[in-house]
Amino acid sequence: MKRLTFLIAFAVVFIYGCNKEETSPSSANQQATVxxxxxxxxNFEGELIGSKVITIDAANNSTGTSTxxxxxxxxxxxxxxxxxxxxxxxxxxxxxxxxxxxxxxxxFSGGExxxxxxxxxxxxxNQAAIGGQITHTSGFPEGHPLSVIGNYxxxxxxxxxxxxxxxxxxxxxxxxxxxxxYGDLTYALTPSSGAWDPDxxxxxxxxxxxxxxNE
Numbered sequence: 001m002k003r004l005t006f007l008i009a010f011a012v013v014f015i016y017g018c019n020k021e022e023t024s025p026s027s028a029n030q031q032a033t034v035x036x037x038x039x040x041x042x043n044f045e046g047e048l049i050g051s052k053v054i055t056i057d058a059a060n061n062s063t064g065t066s067t068x069x070x071x072x073x074x075x076x077x078x079x080x081x082x083x084x085x086x087x088x089x090x091x092x093x094x095x096x097x098x099x100x101x102x103x104x105x106x107x108f109s110g111g112e113x114x115x116x117x118x119x120x121x122x123x124x125x126n127q128a129a130i131g132g133q134i135t136h137t138s139g140f141p142e143g144h145p146l147s148v149i150g151n152y153x154x155x156x157x158x159x160x161x162x163x164x165x166x167x168x169x170x171x172x173x174x175x176x177x178x179x180x181x182y183g184d185l186t187y188a189l190t191p192s193s194g195a196w197d198p199d200x201x202x203x204x205x206x207x208x209x210x211x212x213x214n215e
Contacts, residue, residue, distance in 0.1 A: 037182075054195060056188045077121055077128035077213045078102070079157050081171060082205035085109055089155070089171070093121035093130045104132040104153070112139030114146060116153055120186025126159045128213045129196075131186030150180035154189050156196045159213035168203035169211035172196050 035056040078092035086109030092102035102118030116132030131154045140147035156172035174197060178185050189195045204211065 035182075037178075037185075054188065054193075056182075056185060075121070075123050075215055076102075077123060077130055077157060077159075077211075079169070079171075079209075079211035081157075081169065081209035081211060083171070083173070084202070084205055091116075091118065091130065091132070093118040093128070093132075095121065102132075104130070108139070110139065112146070113137070114153070119152065119184040120154070122186050122190040123213055123215050124191040125215065126161075126213050127156060127191035128159075129154060129156050129186055129189050129191055129193075131184050131189070133180070133184070145177045148179075152178045152180070152182070152184055154178075154186060156191060156201070157211045157213065158201065159211045169209060170201050170203055171211070173200040173202050 036053050037056050038053050076092065076094035078094075080088075080090045082088055088107045089104070091104030093100055093104075094102055100118055100121050102121075104114075104116040104118060106114040106116075108114075113136070114134060115136035117135050118130065118132045120129070120131030122129045131152055134146070134149055134151045134153060137147050137149065145151055154176040158170040160167040160169050176185075176189060176195065
């Protein structure tokens, strides 16, 4: 994909608060539910970094209808890259008539591992937000967000093309997590949603690293 250099430590964000406000039904059979979700960022030691509130509107879930899924067929994102902290990400998310498919594997420098089933994918230009649900986890202490089967994980990747003269592919040094009961929230964490701090988008670490985003 290209030559890459790299920097930065990995932090995670856990989404856990939810206050719902119901709007008036748009039709006899439809009702939009808006939720204010508190997002807390923590590092892998569990130290609180900060928090903010984002608004989730389930009616805007762009992954839910067959028409929208058909329009998104052949759009996919995949990658294999290293972080400065020594973590390794391998994953893919693609769409067909049955929905979003793919798998994500995360291997951490401390020996912890995480496996997810891809559940969401939002592409804008050369960037893609990817969501997955945890199916296997090991090495994390009990109660850590990464230790809970069923939690959702979200990350952002950026494809900067092939060739030695192209900039490095990039990834977000911040990731998001939400509990199982909220379902997949990738639709609310699009590249342009404001959730992804540009100061935490970093070059991948090694020359062999590859990220591909096909719009």
